[in-house]
Amino acid sequence: MQYNQLTQQEKEVIENNGTERPFTGEYDNFYLPGTFICRKCNAPLFSSKAKFDAHCGWPAFDANFPNAVQRLTDADGTRTEIRCANCDGHLGHVFEGEEFTKTNTRHCVNSLSIKFIKEGEKLPTVIKKNQND
């Protein structure tokens, strides 16, 4: 099974650690109930319940599904990158200690890295990493 086809714009973010322009993403100002999955491999990453408005220009989540997101320190050592734990796709960055919400954590995510599935709709099958090896 192959990962989902990505557009050039999506590849730039997900595979080349790009960042979409702030306040342009389709999920920035978006608060319907449901689940946000990885655009590349369909792995569920964030619940809409964790979404909050950080006024930063990108979708913000104060929690991720257990083990769905991996953290890596940026090359310059100042920020912590977040990636999909299943396919290694770039999601954005995580910031702590800002006191926006109770978890004190802000996952700042590119809309291009995620896809919304409405509550009650069936989640697509996750495309597992090892099936691509």
Ligand SMILES: [Zn+2]
């Ligand atoms: Zn993924």
